Amino acid sequence: MALVKIQTENFRNLVPAPVSFSPSFNLLYGANGSGKTSVLEAIGYLGLGRSFRVNRHQAVVRHGEQRFTVFGGLDHGLKEDVGVEGAGDLVHRLGISRDVVQKETALRVDGEGVRSLSALAVHLPVSVIDPGVFDVVAGGPGKRRQFLDWAVFHVEPSFASTWQQCQRVTSQRNQTLRNGRLDESLMRVWDQQYALLSERINECRATTFARFKTAFEALVREVEVGWTDGLKLEFYPGWDTTQSLMEVLVSHREQERKMGHTLYGPNRADIRLKFQGRPVAETFSRGQQKTLVILMKIAQGMVLSELGKQVTFLLDDINAELDEGHRAMLASRLQALGCQVFITSIEPPLVGQLWPNGKAPEYRLFHVEHGKLTEE
Ligand SMILES: Nc1ncnc2c1ncn2[C@@H]1O[C@H](COP(=O)(O)OP(=O)(O)OP(=O)(O)O)[C@@H](O)[C@H]1O
Numbered sequence: 001m002a003l004v005k006i007q008t009e010n011f012r013n014l015v016p017a018p019v020s021f022s023p024s025f026n027l028l029y030g031a032n033g034s035g036k037t038s039v040l041e042a043i044g045y046l047g048l049g050r051s052f053r054v055n056r057h058q059a060v061v062r063h064g065e066q067r068f069t070v071f072g073g074l075d076h077g078l079k080e081d082v083g084v085e086g087a088g089d090l091v092h093r094l095g096i097s098r099d100v101v102q103k104e105t106a107l108r109v110d111g112e113g114v115r116s117l118s119a120l121a122v123h124l125p126v127s128v129i130d131p132g133v134f135d136v137v138a139g140g141p142g143k144r145r146q147f148l149d150w151a152v153f154h155v156e157p158s159f160a161s162t163w164q165q166c167q168r169v170t171s172q173r174n175q176t177l178r179n180g181r182l183d184e185s186l187m188r189v190w191d192q193q194y195a196l197l198s199e200r201i202n203e204c205r206a207t208t209f210a211r212f213k214t215a216f217e218a219l220v221r222e223v224e225v226g227w228t229d230g231l232k233l234e235f236y237p238g239w240d241t242t243q244s245l246m247e248v249l250v251s252h253r254e255q256e257r258k259m260g261h262t263l264y265g266p267n268r269a270d271i272r273l274k275f276q277g278r279p280v281a282e283t284f285s286r287g288q289q290k291t292l293v294i295l296m297k298i299a300q301g302m303v304l305s306e307l308g309k310q311v312t313f314l315l316d317d318i319n320a321e322l323d324e325g326h327r328a329m330l331a332s333r334l335q336a337l338g339c340q341v342f343i344t345s346i347e348p349p350l351v352g353q354l355w356p357n358g359k360a361p362e363y364r365l366f367h368v369e370h371g372k373l374t375e376e
Pocket residue numbers: 011012013030031032033034035036037038039059060061062063317346
């Protein structure tokens with residue numbers, strides 16, 4: 001499926017404009033501060049339920065307003081089995097609205113209110129490539145967990161609810177750990193529930209990671225970047241799995257009690273990236289790290305595409321981060337995968353640079369000015 005319509009109210013500087021997006025490539029250009037990133041950010045809200053550039057909803061509501069809304073319309077996208085008649089019909093309507101004073105979020109799918117964010121996000125797998133994405137390699141484990149869990153969420157339907165249950169149990173377990181006199185029998189109850197949910201999360205992550213790794217290795221063989229020999233990607237579940245998590249928890253009781261929170265389990269998981277035995281973040285040049293992240297993102301797209309899901313990629317400001325060759329590689333791979341893609345640039349995009357082989361896909365070009373999107 002692809003996002004073909006969007007409507008916003010009180011979202012940053014965006015001005016409502018009736019445009020239709022392509023299920024393939026959308027090229028947005030406009031001066032600094034015109035609103036390009038805000039358009040991508042609004043799209044991101046429908047697929048992620050949050051901004052990909054700031055942590056607080058308050059930042060995106062138009063200055064002086066209390067509530068913002070984003071509506072999106074999805075059609076069948078590039079699915080081959082949909083004839084011309086089917087294409088163009090909206091198959092899902094998504095909406096997210098946030099009152100930043102009352103701190104209330106309202107979510108809608110096809111006109112019905114839904115409670116969980118996953119009910120909204122499941123329809124629009126949105127993957128962002130912006131200057132912040134390089135933290136997947138350079139940043140801490142949390143960035144890599146977020147990277148992996150995005151795919152796990154779209155691959156394993158049970159993941160989101162298991163994750164939520166596990167977070168609740170973790171918080172209760174932490175409270176018990178912080179109690180002055182530790183109630184060992186109560187701890188055992190939390191341990192059991194926590195270990196059970198953690199093992200389930202681990203299974204979902206390990207299965208998705210295996211798919212991802214296969215896709216990544218196939219991709220690396222094709223693109224033939226010189227430095228991938230000796231590169232190792234390994235999933236670390238968050239505890240030493242030569243023991244059961246239950247055993248690990250019991251044997252580290254004193255350590256966890258001193259720290260006052262859970263130290264082992266899925267909240268400590270990571271994707272370990274090593275080159276010739278050393279962490280990539282310490283070994284690779286900045287350029288190599290960027291290429292690695294781009295390849296990892298494409299590999300994720302491959303995993304979802306194998307499952308028949310069309311990913312919507314948001315490429316913000318990639319001209320500043322990637323050279324011409326990498327941009328062209330990214331564009332042609334995403335085209336081959338049948339992804340929907342939004343690309344921003346300050347200058348009118350040079351289509352011939354993105355597809356130097358002359359095989360540009362169907363695309364739509366938009367100019368952004370003072371928050372208004374106009375198709376050219
Ligand atoms: N909450 C808000 N309310 C109103 N306007 C806002 C709000 N937040 C940001 N703006 C303004 O919206 C404009 C759009 O910003 P945005 O980051 O989307 O621009 P951009 O086209 O991506 O710019 P650049 O090319 O510099 O990255 C900016 O001029 C900014 O000052």
